[in-house]
Amino acid sequence: MAQRGQYDLLVVGGGINGAGIARDAAGRGLSVLLCEKDDLASHTSSSSTKLIHGGLRYLEYGEFKLVRKALQEREVLLHAAPHIMWPLRFVMPHMPNLRPAWMIRAGLFLYDHLARRELLPGSRGIDMRRHPAGEPLVDSIRRGFVYSDGWVDDARLVALNALDAHERGATVLTRTRLVGAERSEGEWHATLEGPAGERIDVHARAIANAAGPWVGDLLKGALGNTRTRHSVRLVKGSHIVTKRLFSHDHAYIFQNPDKRIIFAIPYEADYTLIGTTDIEYGGDASKVEIGADEIRYLCDSINRYFKHHISPEDVCWSYSGVRPLLEDETAENASAVTRDYLLELDAGGAPLLSVFGGKITTFRKLAEEAVDKLADALQSPARTWTEGVPLPGGDFADADFERFLREFQQHHPWLPPALARRYARAYGTRAARVIGAARSVEELGEAFAPGLYEAELRYLRDNEWALRAEDVLWRRSKLGLHIGRASLDEVSQRIDRWLASATPTAPSLRAASRLHSP
Structure with a gap:
């Protein structure tokens, strides 16, 4: 019926x-x-480069209205969810053969002034021989620029x-x-x-x-x-993740000879996220996967700049998504759409x-x-x-995450520091709901993987529609990246069994019974 x-x-x-x-x-x-x-x-929406940004490169295509709108929203969102979004400084090494310095300075000036900034510092030039971001790069790169954008946990x-x-x-x-x-x-x-x-x-x-x-x-x-x-014009964007390639907290934006740009971003503490590609796509959008040529392209793009080279064998994880871009018949390639x-x-x-x-x-x-x-x-x-x-969990003062984290740790001193930070980042002021009445790590319940306890699974099942292991490990979190490949299948099966056998106690997953009467 x-x-x-x-x-x-x-x-x-x-x-x-x-x-x-x-x-x-x-x-x-x-x-x-x-x-x-x-x-x-x-x-x-879980396959992006995970940036809240105006789109510096869109200025080259004359998209000033779009960039201004995005820059305005960047500040709004950073205030709305400071637990899952935060400011990030980007380093752009200067390659004279690709874009002249005056053009980059002009673009960054516009980027700084097209919309009001409260949380983000402006751009400036840097000497790569003295800045920490210059150390991993090839010696021929002597100057660069630094500017601000934002990071987001997209899923x-x-x-x-x-x-x-x-x-x-x-x-x-x-x-x-x-x-x-x-x-x-x-x-x-x-x-x-x-x-x-x-x-x-x-x-x-x-x-x-x-x-x-x-x-x-x-x-x-x-x-x-x-x-x-x-x-819409379907464009595939792929990313790779490697072990951490640099120790500082800045991200890089690299210019390629084909006029595309590639980001290298600190990711999940121990990794570097590299992307993205832009390829016209005509297949099934639900079955998109990275190609070997894309992996090689991203590795080559990084190797053009870093002293330490990477190869496809260094890729720990990859993901691809199809971006449904508004069809633009005037755009010669996918990057210009x-x-x-x-x-x-x-x-x-x-x-x-x-x-x-x-x-x-x-x-x-x-x-x-x-x-x-x-x-x-x-x-x-x-x-x-x-x-x-604010979005749920983002209601703490002055978008000051570090202050919120200190207060959270003071209230829960028994939490291991890394776990406390992850809870605070993922759930903000809702982290206390994840913990519930627990007063020790043991009271968080069964451990399904390092740092993943029954209390969090229960919260995600009851409040965030997590029905399968992949929902938990790859979208509500990225814990799947930290679980060894040898153990991932076993952990996933245990989570699936737990989710299948448990009955939700909160109303979120009983939504079908809440259907409005006609």
């Missing part, structure tokens, strides 16, 4: 844009259902938006796909299919199509061959809003504009609200 529900808005897609739209709409008092065919952030950003949406009244259904939808009597009649094959009938006044790489497929299929003037977004509203009967393009830095603004359009169509007078409102 199918379950039924009545909503103002059905959001299709549990990536950053879908989660952001659900949060914004729920906070305006709209009844919201978010469905995601896999786990939250399963695809594009956790999605989970926190979904959690905030849920706490404001939204229903979130993961591993639940849209089978079909049609307009009837001024609303959408939609059919969803849950993880066990159960059917859920939903009536919604509007639909937001935030399916990312599948936005066009949804329009042609489940949404009844809806016409659109726009499309705009990272801006477009929102298309089909108001012929029940409203349908489709999201084309976008980047993680501008998701909040995208969501705000999307709900503005839908609010007009739904005749909802509620105002915008997300700017200045």
Whole structure:
């Protein structure tokens, strides 16, 4: 027997844009259902370079409006979630044969002044022979530039938006796909299919199509061959992770002879994240993988700058994602395709809003504009609200993480320092909920892997829709990277068994029973 529900808005897609739209709409008092065919952030939104940035290189393509919008959002987001986002300094070695120094200085001046900065210091030139960032680099590099951007745990950003949406009244259904939808009597009649094959009938006044790489497929299929003037261009971006290549806390941005740029970023304390590639993609977006040529390209890009060379054998982990970029017929290559977004509203009967393009830095603004359009169509007078409102766990003073960490450790002196820092980083002020009533490491319960205890699994299952080991090890955290390959399968199987046998005690995963009555 199918379950039924009545909503103002059905959001299709549990990536950053879908989660952001659900949060914004729920906070305006709209009844919201978010469905995601896999786990939250399963695809594009967990496969980024994990930067909150304006996009320095987009200035070369004249994308001043996009860069300014992204720089404005960079500050907003750093204040909203200072546990999962923080400032990061980037070093750009100067290669005279690629870009002249005056051009870089001009670009950095614009980058510093296109939007107001509060948390981030400005750019400056450096002598590589005296700066710590110069030590790992080849001796021929003698000068460079330093500027600021931000780092983000991208998959956790999605989970926190979904959690905030849920706490404001939204229903979130993961591993639940849209089978079909049609307009009837001024609303959408939609059919969803849950993880066990159960059917859920939903009536919604509007639909937001935030399916990312599948936005066009949804329009042609489940949404009844809806016409659109726009499309997305699928571009594969791949990253590799190696053991730590340098000891300082700065990241690098390297210029390549093909005019692409590659980042090398401190990652998970013991590693370096390197990426990304930009390759046109025509395959199944859910089965994207890095190619051997991409691994070699990234290694060669690093070896052009570092004294210590790396090879494919040094790669500890890799990941790939498909970015659904707004189709731009004027762009000669994938790197030049705009990272801006477009929102298309089909108001012929029940409203349908489709999201084309976008980047993680501008998701909040995208969501705000999307709900503005839908609010007009739904005749909802509620105002915008997300700017200045922290995400779950981000409500500590002055975005000062180190001060918050010290206070957290004072309240829980029995926690090992590394575990306390990880809890504080991942959960912020919600870390106390993860720990619960525990007063010792033993009271955190069974250890599934070093630093992963039953208490955290319970929290993730009950509050963040973690249903499988991969959700825990690779999206809600990156603990999978720290578990030896020989042990990873065994640990994953133990986690899967625990998650399958346990019954949620918090309401998040009982969302299907909360469906609004028609």
